Amino acid sequence: ALWQGNKAVPAMASPQSYRLKDTKVAPSLCIYCGVGCGLLAYSKDGKIVNVEGDPDNPNNEGGLCPKGASLAELYSSPRRLKKILYRAPYSDTWEEKEWSWAIPEIAKRIKATRDKSFTKTHNGVTVNRTEKLAQLGGASHDTDENYLLMKFAKSLGIVNLEHQARICHSSTVGSLAPSFGRGAMTNSIPDVANADVILICGGNPAENHPGVSRFINRARDKGAIVISVDPRYTKSSVLADLYAPIRPGTDVVFFNAIANYIMKNKKYFEPAVVNYTNASYILKDDFAFKEGYFSGWDETKNQYDFKSWDYQIDASGAPLRDKTLQNPQCVFQHMIRFYSRYTPEMVEKTTGMKQDIFLKISEVIASTGVPDKAATLLYAMGLTQHTHGVQNIRAFAIVQLLLGNLGIPGGGINAMRGESNVQGSTDNGLLYDALTGYLPAPTEQKHATLEDYLKNVKKPNSFMENAPNFAVSLLKAWWGDKAQPENNFCYEYLPKYSRPHSFMDIFDDMYAGGIEGMMLWGMNPVVSGPNYNKQGAALEKLDWLMAADLFESETHRFWKRPGVDPKTIKTEVFLLPAAGMMEKDGSATNTSRWLQIRYKSVEPIADSKEDSVMIHLLVEELKRLYAEDANAVFPDPIRDLTWGYGGEHHDTERVFREMNGWTVGDKKQLSGFAQLKGDGSTASGNWIYCGMYPPEGNLARRRIPEKSGIGIHAQWAWAWPMNRRILYNRAGCDLAGKPFSDKKELIHWDSLQNKWTGMDVPDFIANRAPSAPLGDAPFLMIPYGLGRLFVPTGMVCDGPIPEHYESYESPVHNTFSKVQSNPVAITFNSVFDKKSEVDDDNFPYVGTTYRLCEHYQSGNITRKIKVTTEAAPEAFVEIDPDLAKEKGIKNGEFVELSSIRGTLKVKAFVTPRLQPYTIDGKKVHVVGMPWNYGFIGIDPLADGNLVQIANMLTPAVGDPNTRIPEYKSFKVNVRRI
Amino acid sequence: MSRLAYYYDSSKCMGCRGCQAACKEWNEEEVENTHFEGSYQNPPQLSPDTRMIIKFYENFEKDTVPQLNMLKYQCFHCGDPACVKVCPSGCLQRTEDGVVIMDKDKCIACGYCHSACPFTIPSIGKTVNKCDMCFSRIREGSESEKTSTPACVKACLADALSFGNRDELVQKGKERVTWLKTRGYENANLYGESILGGLGVLSVLKDKPTKYGLPEEPSMPLEITAWKDILNPIAPLAFVGAIGLSAVQHLCALKQIKDEKKKDDTDKDDADKGEK
Amino acid sequence: MMKEKMILKHEKSTRIFHWVNLVIFLALLFSGLAIFNPNFRFFAFLFGDLRGAAELHKYFGIAYLVVPFIYIVTHFKLFKKFIARIADFDEDDHKWLKISGGYMAPLIKGEPPEQGKFNAGQKSLGWIIIVVSCILGITGLIMMFYTQVPPVLVRYSYLIHAASGLFIGCGILVHFYLAAIHPKSSKECKTMMGNGYIEAEFAKHHNAKWYREVAKEDKSSEK
Numbered sequence A: 001a002l003w004q005g006n007k008a009v010p011a012m013a014s015p016q017s018y019r020l021k022d023t024k025v026a027p028s029l030c031i032y033c034g035v036g037c038g039l040l041a042y043s044k045d046g047k048i049v050n051v052e053g054d055p056d057n058p059n060n061e062g063g064l065c066p067k068g069a070s071l072a073e074l075y076s077s078p079r080r081l082k083k084i085l086y087r088a089p090y091s092d093t094w095e096e097k098e099w100s101w102a103i104p105e106i107a108k109r110i111k112a113t114r115d116k117s118f119t120k121t122h123n124g125v126t127v128n129r130t131e132k133l134a135q136l137g138g139a140s141h142d143t144d145e146n147y148l149l150m151k152f153a154k155s156l157g158i159v160n161l162e163h164q165a166r167i168c169h170s171s172t173v174g175s176l177a178p179s180f181g182r183g184a185m186t187n188s189i190p191d192v193a194n195a196d197v198i199l200i201c202g203g204n205p206a207e208n209h210p211g212v213s214r215f216i217n218r219a220r221d222k223g224a225i226v227i228s229v230d231p232r233y234t235k236s237s238v239l240a241d242l243y244a245p246i247r248p249g250t251d252v253v254f255f256n257a258i259a260n261y262i263m264k265n266k267k268y269f270e271p272a273v274v275n276y277t278n279a280s281y282i283l284k285d286d287f288a289f290k291e292g293y294f295s296g297w298d299e300t301k302n303q304y305d306f307k308s309w310d311y312q313i314d315a316s317g318a319p320l321r322d323k324t325l326q327n328p329q330c331v332f333q334h335m336i337r338f339y340s341r342y343t344p345e346m347v348e349k350t351t352g353m354k355q356d357i358f359l360k361i362s363e364v365i366a367s368t369g370v371p372d373k374a375a376t377l378l379y380a381m382g383l384t385q386h387t388h389g390v391q392n393i394r395a396f397a398i399v400q401l402l403l404g405n406l407g408i409p410g411g412g413i414n415a416m417r418g419e420s421n422v423q424g425s426t427d428n429g430l431l432y433d434a435l436t437g438y439l440p441a442p443t444e445q446k447h448a449t450l451e452d453y454l455k456n457v458k459k460p461n462s463f464m465e466n467a468p469n470f471a472v473s474l475l476k477a478w479w480g481d482k483a484q485p486e487n488n489f490c491y492e493y494l495p496k497y498s499r500p501h502s503f504m505d506i507f508d509d510m511y512a513g514g515i516e517g518m519m520l521w522g523m524n525p526v527v528s529g530p531n532y533n534k535q536g537a538a539l540e541k542l543d544w545l546m547a548a549d550l551f552e553s554e555t556h557r558f559w560k561r562p563g564v565d566p567k568t569i570k571t572e573v574f575l576l577p578a579a580g581m582m583e584k585d586g587s588a589t590n591t592s593r594w595l596q597i598r599y600k601s602v603e604p605i606a607d608s609k610e611d612s613v614m615i616h617l618l619v620e621e622l623k624r625l626y627a628e629d630a631n632a633v634f635p636d637p638i639r640d641l642t643w644g645y646g647g648e649h650h651d652t653e654r655v656f657r658e659m660n661g662w663t664v665g666d667k668k669q670l671s672g673f674a675q676l677k678g679d680g681s682t683a684s685g686n687w688i689y690c691g692m693y694p695p696e697g698n699l700a701r702r703r704i705p706e707k708s709g710i711g712i713h714a715q716w717a718w719a720w721p722m723n724r725r726i727l728y729n730r731a732g733c734d735l736a737g738k739p740f741s742d743k744k745e746l747i748h749w750d751s752l753q754n755k756w757t758g759m760d761v762p763d764f765i766a767n768r769a770p771s772a773p774l775g776d777a778p779f780l781m782i783p784y785g786l787g788r789l790f791v792p793t794g795m796v797c798d799g800p801i802p803e804h805y806e807s808y809e810s811p812v813h814n815t816f817s818k819v820q821s822n823p824v825a826i827t828f829n830s831v832f833d834k835k836s837e838v839d840d841d842n843f844p845y846v847g848t849t850y851r852l853c854e855h856y857q858s859g860n861i862t863r864k865i866k867v868t869t870e871a872a873p874e875a876f877v878e879i880d881p882d883l884a885k886e887k888g889i890k891n892g893e894f895v896e897l898s899s900i901r902g903t904l905k906v907k908a909f910v911t912p913r914l915q916p917y918t919i920d921g922k923k924v925h926v927v928g929m930p931w932n933y934g935f936i937g938i939d940p941l942a943d944g945n946l947v948q949i950a951n952m953l954t955p956a957v958g959d960p961n962t963r964i965p966e967y968k969s970f971k972v973n974v975r976r977i
Numbered sequence B: 001m002s003r004l005a006y007y008y009d010s011s012k013c014m015g016c017r018g019c020q021a022a023c024k025e026w027n028e029e030e031v032e033n034t035h036f037e038g039s040y041q042n043p044p045q046l047s048p049d050t051r052m053i054i055k056f057y058e059n060f061e062k063d064t065v066p067q068l069n070m071l072k073y074q075c076f077h078c079g080d081p082a083c084v085k086v087c088p089s090g091c092l093q094r095t096e097d098g099v100v101i102m103d104k105d106k107c108i109a110c111g112y113c114h115s116a117c118p119f120t121i122p123s124i125g126k127t128v129n130k131c132d133m134c135f136s137r138i139r140e141g142s143e144s145e146k147t148s149t150p151a152c153v154k155a156c157l158a159d160a161l162s163f164g165n166r167d168e169l170v171q172k173g174k175e176r177v178t179w180l181k182t183r184g185y186e187n188a189n190l191y192g193e194s195i196l197g198g199l200g201v202l203s204v205l206k207d208k209p210t211k212y213g214l215p216e217e218p219s220m221p222l223e224i225t226a227w228k229d230i231l232n233p234i235a236p237l238a239f240v241g242a243i244g245l246s247a248v249q250h251l252c253a254l255k256q257i258k259d260e261k262k263k264d265d266t267d268k269d270d271a272d273k274g275e276k
Numbered sequence C: 001m002m003k004e005k006m007i008l009k010h011e012k013s014t015r016i017f018h019w020v021n022l023v024i025f026l027a028l029l030f031s032g033l034a035i036f037n038p039n040f041r042f043f044a045f046l047f048g049d050l051r052g053a054a055e056l057h058k059y060f061g062i063a064y065l066v067v068p069f070i071y072i073v074t075h076f077k078l079f080k081k082f083i084a085r086i087a088d089f090d091e092d093d094h095k096w097l098k099i100s101g102g103y104m105a106p107l108i109k110g111e112p113p114e115q116g117k118f119n120a121g122q123k124s125l126g127w128i129i130i131v132v133s134c135i136l137g138i139t140g141l142i143m144m145f146y147t148q149v150p151p152v153l154v155r156y157s158y159l160i161h162a163a164s165g166l167f168i169g170c171g172i173l174v175h176f177y178l179a180a181i182h183p184k185s186s187k188e189c190k191t192m193m194g195n196g197y198i199e200a201e202f203a204k205h206h207n208a209k210w211y212r213e214v215a216k217e218d219k220s221s222e223k
């Protein structure tokens, strides 16, 4: 044509060919964060060619963050482990090995270490434990695998048993369980869309739970006010209507001041406060708070005597109440007095948040103290990882109880759990102090016999009256026919611990030479644990380390970390290549407690095997070794352990059937935990999962998203307990069982049918009438069923109500009392455990750590994936422009970042999103660093000698309730170089 | 035919870059050797291996809260695309439903499209690279798996992206702008409603376009119109002209020769006569 | 037939240069046109396909700048002389231009005045080629390194480069016609394209001024 104008070409086929032609597709789940996004894995000729979001999955509706969107590379990455790697003592290289060699070798070492260190009795109590073996990890594994890992570890007598939950959300469990009865996120991700006010504080969902943002935005579309409170203006702040900065470690002040505002201005929801909380309980006369300490402080022992932290009781043992809330000794009056110190002035003085914005936020949050409005809190590590982590969350739990924001859509406390399956691993125990389903692990001191144990876990006047049924059914599941009433259902087979074996304790012990061998299932503690130098030094004391992983990590190569000579390190290392998520059938329980299922697309690459298969191989080999060895130490728990899940052909269904449970007589699947019995006639591996696999089949496989409605999604997968999606939903109804507001209705009492019904499964005894005893007490896991504003008896050991203490390391003096930091915080005494005191000017700034959206955790996977590494190639330290100017630091250049424990060379990110704080008249700078970097990866600074690990700086100190490390607030210095 | 478009809402975007990763993965692009250079933004710009990035703009004015503005940056699928106008090879084309697609096999890597584009979007390596609205997906993808929407749109977890009929999206954008204004974003605007023939990527911005590094009122460059709409069509005519001129000269020359011959002949005749 | 007296009009180096330049130029013209306008797309076959044309255009473009540069440096005297000749524009040249050198007779009538080695048309062509080539070179380089240059400049370069190319292309077409096809041009053609000699008789006629110059030199050299 002569005229080459801008004409459109008619509809035409694409010049590029369509990539998904002739592919097979299988639904899967993202392996990263707790949102639990669904994936579709497309494969062709047995190879993964593409991965994208599953549009049917209500968590993501087809969406994926950069980590999920690049998961096809998990399969294709050249860095994937393809062979078993073995590092001999004092060697400086890996050798490749075969499975036929590795499994027997590892099993031999497990047995040797166990048998050598096995303690049968201690202080006259049968303890049957080994303290020299350790097992870490689980949150990267499937729910069914977690259950197997738990069985495996407990049968060996391992008490050094920990996983990510400890250093992650343990504070959540430690605060929500005493407050409401359970330690889980109360609502669900899609339910965030129903909120009227969303407070994002102590979490950064845009980076770390990107899937939640859709529902934040939806709520906002519907009129919700979104508030972001964070030391930095974050990507989540972008979604907010109100932003306020907060100095790390001062959330208790902020939350308490909101509670004070609510009480002072009578904005609380009175029916809920009076009827559904323990506000009306009368406290013992000697309960008091003075000069930073609660009553019962013993200066000599440095601990509390909890006697005074309790209610006055009547003859039946029930707490005395004053429903007028006027009694000066009632919880509410105590609170009014205690909280009166938390004024807006003190907020500004301590947290650095300006009073006017604080008041604005308080007003918005308090506005939900009415029936038809709900506020929710979205949080994660910003609140948990403190020496007062439990109190942080408690402080807001109290706000929610005051506002009546529990048990309704858009309310609750949404603890955004971290890993894809940290919920599932926590549900299955995998902690030194837990059994499955949040039953406590037996201790030497309190649980010498089964009788002691059952008496101890049974909580009258609550649903935990039934705990003995759950515990005995568990023993039946594990030791089958061997578990009989005569032998206390093999209760002796369970190890009993007598001192803490938390994550930090294990490494402290290890450094002291107390641990000989460790099994590491998908963890990277050299990067993720506090105080890098201590972590590394501790591992050197191990005789052997077994690790299962998809990629070689900093921990696996600890013997060759920058600055050490492999020739001086004795530890043997076995590194087993694990199959990736698309290479196996599996499952994960996301933060909403939804158990979802994934399906295998392709075979495991090269020599890799499913983790479950590795566990099978080890168990089978150990069973063989113990059967062969006449002199074996206490082989019974291993020998008798029930184990039949298909071996090399691991069958998740068999595991789920056992977790759910059956009647022992006819192996009929049970339909719910109400059917569990304490006489040995039922078996159930994890009582909270009972009901997921009734006779009609595996309910977790359901794939029907809700088309209309408020986002309950009752037909999508399955949620524990009993498919209840919003916990404590009885609390959304008045005493008579009528919803406080039609707008916020979930369930109601149907007097015609004589049961609770509604769009959600009632989190209550279905036929317990409102007028029946405890029929008006919504928190059914707590004795007498009322939410706890005040936590009695030291269940929360550093205070029944939250008091502000500074972080363990802080450049600021406590403005509230002379007690500088949590008086009962956990500390350690190795040479690596150093502290910079308040007035030590060598480290004048507040340091904090956090994550980037593109990288997951220690980055051991995402820093091997090209697309995520390209988008976030290098670590940096965020510095406010003021400080940068003062120090002559330019954006993008290397600086020296140090704490008393270590020094890093890292690039500076001078950003106006951080601004200096004025605290008590003094200028305080906050600097922060993502902890997703290490020294192995395809990122440009890795594989060199530059350690980019934020935990070089952090102290190994912890919350006294849960022993979580304080990763979020410590003292640092920044220098130009 | 009604136009297709996609829609980006900066007030919902959280800068997660799921879209950026999805775009790379879907289009099987190579990654770049990036470094931290003082911003979240990475790769720092579009390139032959990167057809879309999230741009980050940070701001702080005294006594206000900090600002972090994100922009999803890629080809905007102009209604009147300069790139298509200048593309000599037919590589870039605009479909009737408003997608500016490319047929990489045809590209001659001349770079015209890059410089002609008001945003200098197309990047040229061995061949051109730019967003093609995931044309193969929207033509052949499956409705139920949502692979019939662009990879980036599907990936967005924040509801910040949507895809569909342009008129409807314009409507949606206008409503969102009104909503934002009620939430205090006085300068909120819908970018791309009518500029450059109406963009095929509609962006809701919380602030003025300049805060997102975008030109306020881009238009088809005049020199491009002169070059492609005026000079180009007259090119063959110019040669016709030149040939014509030569032909006229030729005719003249033939005439001259004839005249000269005549003259010669008559001279000769005269001479002959004289000899006789 | 009696042998005509021949005189040297174009040095060997000049002729080689002209040939080389000719090839490069045509390659540029054809490839450029193929890119520029779909009506000339068929030229692309000369270079394989359009991609080849685009690729080669760049290489030839560079050559088109480098070759004259080398020529000028190595034959600076000749070049200076050439410039001097075409710069020398006198009354006769103006007159010549006014009547188009008589080429358009009988459309434009008039008796062409005496000319030097190059007639006024050739002089103009010389200038046009030099100036437009420079423009093409500069704009071409800008187009080649477009990422390093502000896009506005690049866009103007497109316009100017194309316009210049078009113009000079047409110019050369006419040049070609006059030099090779025009019934009266065969002699000159043989000179430049051949051995460089021209019949003295012809020169006397067409390049009278130059002929006298040469004749004078001849005589002095005879001494």
Ligand SMILES: Nc1nc2c(c(=O)[nH]1)N[C@H]1C(S)=C(S)[C@@H](COP(=O)(O)OP(=O)(O)OC[C@H]3O[C@@H](n4cnc5c(=O)[nH]c(N)nc54)[C@H](O)[C@@H]3O)O[C@H]1N2
Pocket (backbone or CB within 6 Å): A033, A034, A168, A169, A201, A202, A203, A204, A205, A207, A208, A209, A229, A230, A231, A232, A234, A246, A247, A248, A249, A250, A251, A379, A380, A381, A382, A383, A416, A417, A418, A419, A848, A849, A850, A851, A852, A853, A854, A855, A856, A857, A858, A928, A932, A968, A969
């Ligand atoms: N992309 C990505 N996603 C992840 C992970 C990941 O590594 N990468 N990890 C997963 C895991 S295991 C977890 S536990 C979650 C963690 O999820 P988040 O808790 O959201 O993670 P962080 O980035 O560690 O911390 C969140 C925010 O807390 C702020 N902060 C620091 N100190 C304080 C404080 O004292 N008070 C308050 N209010 N805020 C503070 C930080 O500035 C940061 O913005 O994310 C999960 N999702």
Ligand SMILES: Nc1nc2c(c(=O)[nH]1)N[C@H]1C(S)=C(S)[C@@H](COP(=O)(O)OP(=O)(O)OC[C@H]3O[C@@H](n4cnc5c(=O)[nH]c(N)nc54)[C@H](O)[C@@H]3O)O[C@H]1N2
Pocket (backbone or CB within 6 Å): A031, A140, A141, A164, A165, A167, A168, A169, A381, A385, A418, A419, A521, A522, A523, A524, A525, A527, A528, A529, A530, A548, A549, A550, A551, A553, A578, A579, A580, A581, A611, A849, A850, A856, A857, A858, A859, A860, A861, A931, A950, A951, A954, A967
């Ligand atoms: N400074 C600082 N430190 C922190 C935090 C912080 O906020 N600040 N956060 C803490 C928190 S919340 C957490 S949860 C921890 C996390 O700490 P870690 O769990 O140690 O860190 P990850 O990088 O998640 O390690 C998981 C490992 O499992 C591997 N893996 C993944 N999938 C599989 C699988 O299917 N099978 C097997 N066998 N292996 C697999 C991965 O490759 C990786 O090596 O870090 C803590 N560390």
Ligand code: HEM
Pocket (backbone or CB within 6 Å): B088, B108, B109, B110, B111, C025, C028, C029, C031, C032, C033, C035, C036, C037, C053, C054, C055, C057, C058, C060, C061, C062, C064, C065, C133, C136, C137, C138, C139, C140, C141, C143, C144, C158, C161, C162, C164, C165, C166, C168, C169
């Ligand atoms: C002197 C050195 C020259 C250089 C460096 C040069 C460079 C270029 C470049 C880079 C292009 C863009 C096409 C592409 O990249 O594939 C181009 C196009 C073109 N060139 Fe040249 N060129 C030169 C000389 C010439 C000459 C002498 C002519 C004319 C005879 C010419 C005619 C053209 C034409 C017609 C186009 C197409 C323009 C369009 O499509 O608008 N070029 N040239």
Ligand code: HEM
Pocket (backbone or CB within 6 Å): C009, C018, C021, C022, C025, C026, C117, C118, C121, C122, C123, C125, C126, C129, C172, C175, C176, C179, C180, C188, C189, C190, C191, C192, C193
């Ligand atoms: C296409 C075929 C061409 C032919 C047949 C041709 C022929 C000639 C001839 C016969 C002359 C000598 C005129 C004289 O004796 O005074 C000449 C001169 C010249 N040619 Fe060409 N030429 C051609 C192409 C070109 C090209 C492509 C260029 C430059 C880009 C060029 C540049 C010149 C110049 C500068 C002169 C000297 C000045 C002038 O005579 O105008 N020619 N050409």
Ligand code: SF4
Pocket (backbone or CB within 6 Å): A030, A031, A032, A033, A034, A035, A036, A037, A060, A063, A064, A065, A066, A067, A068, A069, A208, A209, A210, A211
């Ligand atoms: S990391 Fe979390 S938000 Fe991202 S795709 Fe995976 S599950 Fe979804």
Ligand code: SF4
Pocket (backbone or CB within 6 Å): B074, B075, B076, B077, B078, B080, B081, B082, B083, B084, B100, B116, B117, B118, B119, B120, B121, B122, B130
């Ligand atoms: S934005 Fe640029 S590349 Fe995209 S259609 Fe418009 S002119 Fe072409």
Ligand code: SF4
Pocket (backbone or CB within 6 Å): B083, B086, B087, B088, B089, B090, B091, B092, B106, B107, B108, B109, B110, B111, B112, B113, B114, B122, B124, B127, B128
């Ligand atoms: S670079 Fe390719 S796509 Fe761009 S204008 Fe040239 S031929 Fe067309």
Ligand code: SF4
Pocket (backbone or CB within 6 Å): B022, B023, B024, B026, B027, B051, B052, B074, B130, B131, B132, B133, B134, B150, B151, B152, B153
């Ligand atoms: S539409 Fe496709 S090509 Fe364009 S930015 Fe999105 S993913 Fe990339």
Ligand code: SF4
Pocket (backbone or CB within 6 Å): B012, B013, B014, B015, B016, B017, B018, B019, B020, B054, B072, B155, B156, B157, B158, B159, B160, B161
């Ligand atoms: S995926 Fe959505 S929220 Fe994330 S950067 Fe892209 S547009 Fe923004």
Ligand SMILES: [Mo]
Pocket (backbone or CB within 6 Å): A164, A167, A168, A169, A417, A418, A419
């Ligand atoms: Mo975590």
